[in-house]
Amino acid sequence: MSPDKPLELRHLKKDFGTVAALQGVSFSVERGEVFGYLGPNGAGKTTTLRIVLGLVRPSGGDAFIFGKSPSVAAGRNDIGFLPGDLRLYGNMTVLAILDFFACFRRGAPPVLRDSLIDALALDRGTLRRRVKFLSHGTRQKVGLIVAMQHDPALLLLDEPSNGLDPLVQHSFREIVRGFAERGHSVLFSSHMLSEVEQICRRVAILREGKIVALETIDNLRDKVVRKLTVRFRNEVPALADVPGVSRSELQGRETVLWVRGDINALLRKLAQVDIDEIVFPEPELEDIFLSYYQNV
């Protein structure tokens, strides 16, 4: 363990009865890093975060926050946390909620509160409204402000974009980048690769309680096999030998291609023929898992 490392997990295990929720999870988050923690629902992301916060006891392994055990309350002084299933005291006003959580850190005043309220476009009138009357998206904004208002050195965000509209999501990403630029660290948990790849430098991919990949985003992009569907207007060119194409399936004038890494050679080849339609969707997590489990 190192007090310089904001977060370090070593062979973390958690069993719930006969269910192994985590099976030896290890990774660390460096200073100034935005670290993506990817996995489908039920993979164990939230359990990991709960262990990091001392809410859940691990069955094995260790977690350290700035070199301290999660069970030490003072170790959480410089942490900001947004739970995946955010619940707040419904009868309190937004301002009372912000003050309530700010009071837990006497030495860390809510210096970022005003700028966050502006950046997340939280209407000032909303501050006097009771939380139970807020929409899901507005409540999520309040949760983000609670997590970030004291400018913590480590941010733990569990599915933070839930319920945020695209404009606010953009502002939120800028805020997270700002944290990293100031040397603070962010653990960003999500089940959407597209969300994580926009702001994270490295990513760990969790599946059924195991880390299946721990990569930089660039490496991940190179390794991921993506599915491309092309419908040609006339003749279908031979594409199986084009660099980057690992597999192809022909169905009439429509070809489904599995592409890995650089797609420029393929695009140059496609530019030589007439095309009716190209469908190149965002890779799903399952595509990434397939890339790691199968030689597609």
Place this chain on the structure above:
Amino acid sequence: MSNLIRGFFFHHRGLLIASAVLFCIFQLLTCAIISSIDIPRAFDQILLFAPPAIRTLMEQSMLGGGSAGILAFTWNHPVTHALVIAIAIALGARAVAGEIENGAIELVLAQPLSRFDYLAAHVVFAIVSMAVVAFVGLLGTVAGQNIFHLPPFGWDRLLRLLANVLLLQMSFYSLTLLFSSFGRESGRVAILSVLVAIVSLLVNVVATLWNKAAFMKPYSLHTYYEPRAILVDGNLALSSIVVLGIFIVAATAGAFARFLTRDVP
């Protein structure tokens, strides 16, 4: 911790204010009723036709102290029991299981706050709340005695009664807190505690009325709550303080031991 306690008062203010007002009004009303009847004659009439068991119960809980005996009974009245026990059970059930149920505990315990401090804040808040509600009830009795010209109790007796009420409430609070520290749903925890409270009350009543069941009396928490002995005779038995005190400490320690080591939520 003060931040948490303030928050708890804010969340429970409706329950506490309503309970205190209701309790005060109930005590005030009983004074009004007692002042408007000829107590000895009324009870002679009742006892004339009452079955032996009921006569025993009335003689033990009300008579022998005139209006003081009747007023003491109001502190043993089912409404009083329901109010003081309901507050204790509600606060205990909401403390851990209720907080897990409403979900806010995850964010609260993610703050730089130890679990011990969190639960200690709940306990401090509960003691203060229950003491305030019981004290407001006492004020109702004192105000009623003054307004309706009934012989007043000395403050020493009233304070002893307050201590006894608080010990009974704390017993049920700590028991509920113990259940709560194992649970995730406040409703289930509350139902379990209410069942224990009903059984305790029934055991006390049956053991009082029926000689063959007298051996059960020490096993009821209600046995150690004696408003009549305090208000009429001025005695708060040391055994009541010791038994309820040991029960409170044991149950609270169990609740802490469980909460400090369990997974949340």
